[in-house]
Amino acid sequence: MIKIRTKLLIYFVAVLILVIVMFFVREQNAARIIELHNESTEQYLLLNELTSKTDQTFQSLQIYVHEPIKENLIYYQEDKQQLLDLQQEYDQLTSKGIEKKNYLNVLTSFLKYSDQTVRGVDENDVEQYSFSLNEADNTADYIHEKTLELLNEELTSYQQFITLEDKRIAYTKNMGTAVFVSIIIVSVFFAVWFSDGITRTISNLTNAAKEISAGNYQGKDVEVPTKDELSILTETFNEMKRNISESVTEVKEKARLAQLLKEMELRSLQNQINPHFLFNTLNTISKTAYIEGAERTSDLISSISSLLRYNIGNMERDTTIKDEVEIVKEYFFIQESRFGDRVTFRLNVEEGCVNKSIPCLTLQPIVENAFVHGIEGMADGATIELHIYQYDQQVCIDIKDNGAGMDQTAINRIFNSDESDEKIAESRSGHSTGIGLRNVIDRLKLFDKNSEMSIKSERGKGTVVQIRLT
Structure with missing residues (x-):
């Protein structure tokens, strides 16, 4: 320099x-x-x-x-x-x-x-x-x-x-x-060129500072062709702008996620109409069915009770993969009673991953989404697979189905952070939790900003949802 x-x-x-x-x-x-x-x-x-x-x-x-x-x-x-x-x-x-x-x-x-x-x-x-x-x-x-x-x-x-x-x-x-x-x-000429190089850079920095003060953090970086004190000043300014932009984005994201959590808590409160009375009633029905010899009915009611108790709990609590897998099993037992032999559930979980922390209601909404939008219309041969394993210092979760699948437009809509409340509500209809994939993605990011979630799907060839936890 x-x-x-x-x-x-x-x-x-x-x-x-x-x-x-x-x-x-x-x-x-x-x-x-x-x-x-x-x-x-x-x-x-x-x-x-x-x-x-x-x-x-x-x-x-x-x-x-x-x-x-x-x-x-x-x-x-x-x-x-x-x-x-x-x-x-x-x-x-x-x-x-x-x-x-x-x-x-x-x-x-x-x-x-x-x-x-x-x-x-x-x-x-x-x-x-x-x-x-x-x-x-x-x-x-x-x-x-x-x-x-x-x-x-x-x-x-x-x-x-x-x-x-x-x-x-x-x-x-x-x-x-x-x-x-x-x-x-x-x-x-040297004086004109030299002064122009300084004043032009200062002018660009001034205009960029005005844009930042107006709330525009996405403008182009200020560039300077020379390698001197002005280049250091420019690079520092650009780095400061990027840091401010990241901080503002992070604050907005946290505010949006907090709003989503409040909405979920509101929905949860709307569904908690005397939950103890509901649980006691379901337990009474389950015991009555068991006494009458209807063990299958008793198990089904018990699974419904466990699922409801888990779903209407505190949304902000963290749980483990083991608890999430157990509630997925309860949910699948309920659906198996409904679909019979039309659907097969395959589970493969490595023991070293079961104690890994994960946000509450992460796996069950994805499995439920596979049922509702993937295999519900299939007459037979439907399969849902849940694989949890460790790879390259990451916990990997794969949920696969061989159902209807979706196109790239639908995938992009799921990951679109600007999706309207109306579309979110529409996508949640028919779900037991009222939680869609977008909500799962947001809570995963809030739980671990380094976590990753991806969807691979084609029309008529099923869907694979992949989660990577660090």
């Missing part, structure tokens, strides 16, 4: 480095021009000094020829030594070339003829020093001419180079101006 401050620092450092490089290049060009100017000036001065010193040396030589005394010889030797020093300096200063080599050779020739003149004077060889002095004079004149040529060539080359350097300086200046203008333009 790159922070906003880091982005700004990177941008300003890049701009600063670019400006420094631009000024450095301009300063280098200016320093190069000054250096070349100094080198050319020094070379011009040296050539001029060589010419002057050559003339001065020749004049000292002439004075010595006309008056060959020791003092004049010393003057000549001093001028000659200075000329040699200037020759060596010129050799070190300038680059190698044919013109330079020729010029140095001419200076050497001049010094050679000058020395020959001095020797001729010392030996009183008039012919020798006259010839050597004449050659030295001619060489000195040639040095004058050669110096002028070299100066002219150097000036021409320097002028051409200065022209090129001027063009390069102009190009560098134009480039610097273009870079400076580009930096300004890029800075403006």
